[in-house]
Amino acid sequence: xxxxxxxxxxxxxxxxxxxxxxxxxxxxxxxLAAILIYxxxxxxxxxxxxxSVIHVSMVTLAETEPEIEAVPEPVIPDDLESLAVSAPxxxxxxxxxxxxxxPEPEPVxxxxxxxxxxxxxxxxxxxxxxxxxxxExxxxxxxRPEKTxxxxxxxxxxxxxxxxxxxxxxxxxAKIIADTKLVKPRGPSREExxxxxxxxxxxxxKAASGNNDGLAGPGLAGKEASALLNVYQVNLAVRVxxxxxxxxxxxxxxxxxxxxxxFSVMPSGQLKNIWFEKxxxxxxxxxxxxxxxxxxxxxxxxxxxxxxxHVEVYLRYTPKGLNK
Amino acid sequence: MKKNTIIITGTxxxxxLFCFPFFAMSAGKNVITINPFLRKMPIAxxxxxxVPDNAELSENxxxxxxxxxxxxxxxxxxxxxxxxxxxxxxxxxxxxxxxxQWTAIGADYLITGGIKTNxxxxxxxxxxxxxxxxxxxxxKRYKGWTVDREKTIRRFCSEVIHHLTGSWxxxxxxxxFVSNGTGNKEIYTCDFNGKxxxxxxxxxxxxxxxxxxxxxxxLAYTSYAKGNPDIYIKxxxxxxxxxxxxxxxxxxxxxxxxxxxxxxxxxxSGDQDIYLLTGKGKLGKRLTRKWGIDTSPAFSPDGTxxxxxxxxxxxxxxxxxxxxxxxxxxxxxDGRYNTQPDWSPKGNEIVYSALxxxxxxxxxxxxxxxxxxxxxxxxxxxxxxxxxxDGSMIVFSSNRxxxxxxxxxxxxxxxxxxxxVLPGQQSSPAWSPRLVQKISD
Amino acid sequence: MQGKFMRSLVFLLVIVGFMFMTSCTxxxxxxGGEEQPGTSESEIITPNQKSSTDNDSKDYYVKPDTSNDxxxxxxxxxRRRKEQEMARREGKYTEAKEAFTGNIIYFDYDSAALRPDTxxxxxxxxxxxxxxxxxxxxxxxxxxxxxxxxxxxxxGDRRARSVKAFFINNGIANARIRIISYGEEKPAVDxxxxxxxxxxxxxxxxxx
Numbered sequence: 001x002x003x004x005x006x007x008x009x010x011x012x013x014x015x016x017x018x019x020x021x022x023x024x025x026x027x028x029x030x031x032l033a034a035i036l037i038y039x040x041x042x043x044x045x046x047x048x049x050x051x052s053v054i055h056v057s058m059v060t061l062a063e064t065e066p067e068i069e070a071v072p073e074p075v076i077p078d079d080l081e082s083l084a085v086s087a088p089x090x091x092x093x094x095x096x097x098x099x100x101x102x103p104e105p106e107p108v109x110x111x112x113x114x115x116x117x118x119x120x121x122x123x124x125x126x127x128x129x130x131x132x133x134x135x136e137x138x139x140x141x142x143x144r145p146e147k148t149x150x151x152x153x154x155x156x157x158x159x160x161x162x163x164x165x166x167x168x169x170x171x172x173x174a175k176i177i178a179d180t181k182l183v184k185p186r187g188p189s190r191e192e193x194x195x196x197x198x199x200x201x202x203x204x205x206k207a208a209s210g211n212n213d214g215l216a217g218p219g220l221a222g223k224e225a226s227a228l229l230n231v232y233q234v235n236l237a238v239r240v241x242x243x244x245x246x247x248x249x250x251x252x253x254x255x256x257x258x259x260x261x262x263f264s265v266m267p268s269g270q271l272k273n274i275w276f277e278k279x280x281x282x283x284x285x286x287x288x289x290x291x292x293x294x295x296x297x298x299x300x301x302x303x304x305x306x307x308x309x310h311v312e313v314y315l316r317y318t319p320k321g322l323n324k
Numbered sequence: 325m326k327k328n329t330i331i332i333t334g335t336x337x338x339x340x341l342f343c344f345p346f347f348a349m350s351a352g353k354n355v356i357t358i359n360p361f362l363r364k365m366p367i368a369x370x371x372x373x374x375v376p377d378n379a380e381l382s383e384n385x386x387x388x389x390x391x392x393x394x395x396x397x398x399x400x401x402x403x404x405x406x407x408x409x410x411x412x413x414x415x416x417x418x419x420x421x422x423x424x425q426w427t428a429i430g431a432d433y434l435i436t437g438g439i440k441t442n443x444x445x446x447x448x449x450x451x452x453x454x455x456x457x458x459x460x461x462x463x464k465r466y467k468g469w470t471v472d473r474e475k476t477i478r479r480f481c482s483e484v485i486h487h488l489t490g491s492w493x494x495x496x497x498x499x500x501f502v503s504n505g506t507g508n509k510e511i512y513t514c515d516f517n518g519k520x521x522x523x524x525x526x527x528x529x530x531x532x533x534x535x536x537x538x539x540x541x542x543l544a545y546t547s548y549a550k551g552n553p554d555i556y557i558k559x560x561x562x563x564x565x566x567x568x569x570x571x572x573x574x575x576x577x578x579x580x581x582x583x584x585x586x587x588x589x590x591x592x593s594g595d596q597d598i599y600l601l602t603g604k605g606k607l608g609k610r611l612t613r614k615w616g617i618d619t620s621p622a623f624s625p626d627g628t629x630x631x632x633x634x635x636x637x638x639x640x641x642x643x644x645x646x647x648x649x650x651x652x653x654x655x656x657x658d659g660r661y662n663t664q665p666d667w668s669p670k671g672n673e674i675v676y677s678a679l680x681x682x683x684x685x686x687x688x689x690x691x692x693x694x695x696x697x698x699x700x701x702x703x704x705x706x707x708x709x710x711x712x713x714d715g716s717m718i719v720f721s722s723n724r725x726x727x728x729x730x731x732x733x734x735x736x737x738x739x740x741x742x743x744x745v746l747p748g749q750q751s752s753p754a755w756s757p758r759l760v761q762k763i764s765d
Numbered sequence: 766m767q768g769k770f771m772r773s774l775v776f777l778l779v780i781v782g783f784m785f786m787t788s789c790t791x792x793x794x795x796x797g798g799e800e801q802p803g804t805s806e807s808e809i810i811t812p813n814q815k816s817s818t819d820n821d822s823k824d825y826y827v828k829p830d831t832s833n834d835x836x837x838x839x840x841x842x843x844r845r846r847k848e849q850e851m852a853r854r855e856g857k858y859t860e861a862k863e864a865f866t867g868n869i870i871y872f873d874y875d876s877a878a879l880r881p882d883t884x885x886x887x888x889x890x891x892x893x894x895x896x897x898x899x900x901x902x903x904x905x906x907x908x909x910x911x912x913x914x915x916x917x918x919x920x921g922d923r924r925a926r927s928v929k930a931f932f933i934n935n936g937i938a939n940a941r942i943r944i945i946s947y948g949e950e951k952p953a954v955d956x957x958x959x960x961x962x963x964x965x966x967x968x969x970x971x972x973x
Contacts, residue, residue, distance in 0.1 A: 237356040246360030
């Protein structure tokens with residue numbers, strides 16, 4: 001909200017530049033709108049069978065080996081690390097979260113959020129550009145096992161992204177994880193999966209940006225910001241997955257069960273909202289995934305450089321890969 | 325100032341029109357696929373609070389409770405060491421101060437217990453909490469003799485299973501099996517968890533294929549006690565009963581649900597066919613007539629259908645006989661040797677053993693012949709599957725570790741483990757119905 | 766399956782036909798053979814050697830009385846030869862009995878059909894049963910450990926019954942034959958390979 005007051009003050013003092021900025025902004029927006037409307041690829045259906053699907057499934061990543069030799073140094077790592085380590089300090093946990101206030105899973109689809117309105121000025125430089133990676137995403141984002149191979153060793157650092165050492169909260173589940181019999185015992189550790197996922201995203205970003213290596217700057221370039229968001233979303237997803245306890249025995253043997261749950265996370269990492277995009281039809285499974293999201297709260301705070309009132313994550317949850 | 329406001333509003337509208345859709349699209353549309361990480365329900369069972377204070381008893385009660393729940397395969401019992409503060413320290417069992425502490429260690433559920441001992445009597449309070457929803461799901465108080473402590477804990481476990489799964493579990497059931505530890509094959513019984521083993525027969529001969537009546541009061545089996553394979557029908561309590569003997573092989577008795585009647589494979593006619601017998605050992609109606617082996621009857625829970633094994637098509641396969649119409653339909657088509665059917669308590673599936681290249685595996689198939697799934701793999705010979713009374717588990721015999729022994733697993737083939745260790749070899753396990761038909765509050 | 770069954774049926778018929786052609790003559794022999802050992806049988810339960818020494822001692826007794834009578838001597842000689850003949854016959858019986866119980870009939874996997882290579886042995890058993898019509902027998906059906914025990918119990922029953930059917934078809938009275946199945950409960954050889962299994966898929970014979 002600081003930005004708001006600043007903006008208001010600016011009205012009086014520097015009205016002219018303000019207007020100019022606004023005009024530029026509008027032009028940008030109109031351009032953007034035009035792109036959105038006319039670019040055929042961006043005509044996205046409300047359905048989630050979408051181009052930009054990230055699989056963090058162990059099944060797909062099971063065969064990938066993390067030891068592979070380094071590939072051209074990715075540009076993003078610094079920010080990614082800060083995302084994990086420094087972010088929680090920026091947003092101290094002030095609100096003790098009770099899972100109860102979470103509204104019942106009524107689809108609260110994309111309701112315009114009042115918080116969003118005052119933002120226009122700030123994210124300005126960021127906004128227009130992320131559009132580009134969108135249509136390009138479809139192919140690159142999918143972490144096909146083969147693709148994952150050239151993951152840089154450097155990424156080991158990103159392990160920190162998942163378990164937040166600052167709080168004991170996360171340590172314990174990790175322990176449980178260690179001594180539970182997994183049905184997919186051959187799978188790699190979660191860290192590796194995340195690593196792979198992140199590496200994929202990075203690769204995509206690299207691919208998207210071509211040879212233009214000098215991306216980094218004080219205000220993150222669009223692609224980078226989008227990558228940052230993706231990595232953050234994957235981290236949230238992995239945290240939920242780790243907390244997802246689901247008894248096959250309870251649900252029956254229907255491996256085709258599948259649903260999509262959405263939730264939003266505030267900058268502090270607090271859970272804001274949960275809703276079901278698509279219920280699986282098995283109430284036990286739906287309940288179990290909801291529990292997993294609630295148990296994962298609070299999440300890690302938004303990474304530095306990601307300016308969003310909240311981040312939404314959609315998870316396709318399925319017991320596929322069980323028992324086989 | 326007005327101008328400013330207009331401009332600001334205009335910007336806001338613009339933002340809305342152009343920016344928000346973009347936001348929603350770019351930020352929200354990544355759908356990430358996840359799989360369950362833990363295939364069980366994580367539950368914490370801290371040591372009980374005991375009055376007078378008795379650390380050993382506190383721990384022991386919690387251990388019995390944990391073991392009983394863990395046995396079902398539904399639960400992952402969390403390690404005591406990780407617990408924030410146990411009720412036996414805080415003294416509070418009726419409420420939970422901070423559920424977050426329990427969800428933080430991964431628990432979805434928490435059970436607190438308190439036991440007050442007074443001479444030979446005890447009073448026990450047990451509660452099941454949902455740590456995520458932060459509510460109490462079950463609260464029970466029991467009184468009884470100290471000797472019945474374990475029974476009481478099992479009873480609460482039945483409540484827990486019932487609350488979470490809708491069925492009453494199998495904690496009050498037993499398993500009959502054959503063991504040759506004495507040098508002869510005799511029938512034994514034990515609790516669902518392999519404990520309190522009792523020898524049932526002393527024929528000093530070959531004794532095979534025990535079968536429980538649906539009220540769990542009778543056992544029928546085949547024995548060579550008099551030289552010929554005959555069918556013995558005996559009451560569990562006093563071992564009183566009758567013998568059915570005819571020329572040839574009298575084998576594989578199976579009780580008709582809800583009736584004092586059995587089906588068995590008899591060969592006195594020269595062909596192995598399935599007949600009905602009364603509980604008193606009188607020959608009844610002949611059910612199958614085809615030339616070839618007909619054996620191993622197993623009834624659907626409602627008694628309207630009977631699965632059996634027949635070689636009528638050349639190799640042993642499982643068929644279903646309709647008790648009303650007498651029509652027979654073939655169930656299994658995969659493989660050349662499918663035997664030992666047992667009908668699931670829910671009625672929708674049949675478990676059996678399939679021989680393939682000198683390996684035998686346990687398989688489950690829908691009664692419609694679809695959705696066949698193999699539960700054991702690459703583990704020697706796995707035979708004689710039998711459902712738990714709630715259909716959540718299966719007991720079977722296996723030679724995966726060398727000698728033939730009794731194993732159990734969930735109905736989905738997970739958590740396979742040995743049930744018990746006895747001298748000699750064990751085979752032909754049969755899981756009883758629940759001994760107590762209903763648990764009242 | 767059907768074809769296999771038909772083939773073995775034809776085979777059986779041919780053999781039965783054979784038996785009819787030959788059975789008239791042997792039957793006479795049998796009648797003769799039946800009378801002589803019929804009485805001796807009960808005496809000669811004791812081992813041969815012992816009976817022969819008995820004969821010797823008898824000779825000693827007789828000798829002093831009939832030292833002069835050559836006719837008596839010749840008669841004794843004849844009697845002795847007869848005894849020896851009977852002993853020889855008795856030895857033949859034990860031999861036949863051993864052959865009857867010792868020759869095991871083997872089967873193919875998951876099959877109760879008589880194998881062609883076992884027919885000669887089975888015919889020998891029929892001969893024995895014809896030669897000693899007083900004998901009652903028990904046929905035991907056994908299985909290898911490959912299958913499951915319930916089905917094997919039935920399969921063993923079936924194997925025993927197909928041997929019994931062969932005997933009955935060859936004129937042996939139904940009342941003389943009992944069957945029992947032991948399924949896989951009494952393996953002849955322990956082991957988990959074809960060598961052991963092939964030895965366990967069998968019918969054994971007991972004279973009662």
